[in-house]
Amino acid sequence: MAxxxxxSILWITGAMLETDGVDVSEDMKAAAAKLNDDYIQQGKVRxxxxxxxxxxxxxxxxxxxxxxxxxxxxxxRESLQHLHEMLEKDGIIAITVQPRExxxxxxxxxxxxxxxxxxxxxxxFHSISISYKVARPVLxxxxxxxx
Numbered sequence: 001m002a003x004x005x006x007x008s009i010l011w012i013t014g015a016m017l018e019t020d021g022v023d024v025s026e027d028m029k030a031a032a033a034k035l036n037d038d039y040i041q042q043g044k045v046r047x048x049x050x051x052x053x054x055x056x057x058x059x060x061x062x063x064x065x066x067x068x069x070x071x072x073x074x075x076x077r078e079s080l081q082h083l084h085e086m087l088e089k090d091g092i093i094a095i096t097v098q099p100r101e102x103x104x105x106x107x108x109x110x111x112x113x114x115x116x117x118x119x120x121x122x123x124x125f126h127s128i129s130i131s132y133k134v135a136r137p138v139l140x141x142x143x144x145x146x147x
Contacts, residue, residue, distance in 0.1 A: 080123035087147040098140040113141040
């Protein structure tokens with residue numbers, strides 16, 4: 001879950017939640033910490049540098065968002081199964097990716113959406129939907145599901 005991006009969105013929308021950010025990058029953690037220092041001091045935000053597959057929270061979540069992290073996960077299908085376990089009943093997950101690799105195009109984005117959907121189904125999610133947003137440099141895909 002890209003902490004800097006996701007947490008910024010939560011604060012812009014005015015949502016005051018207890019939020020955990022998990023990312024494999026120390027740089028992303030530092031960026032999120034800089035943007036959210038007040039909330040960290042208040043205990044409303046916790047940040048972790050981990051692969052999501054190796055993250056074991058002390059609570060369940062009602063929503064999980066991931067932005068441009070799915071391709072970085074070392075074990076994507078297993079990670080989605082792990083996230084499924086972290087969600088409360090009827091919890092919602094949203095995985096958003098804008099492909100960044102060399103030669104990325106609309107076809108790659110649409111294929112990635114199908115792969116994420118299949119992985120979500122295998123992990124036990126239901127009511128899965130795929131949506132797209134035209135963006136630069138390439139189409140963005142968002143796959144949502146419910147536990």
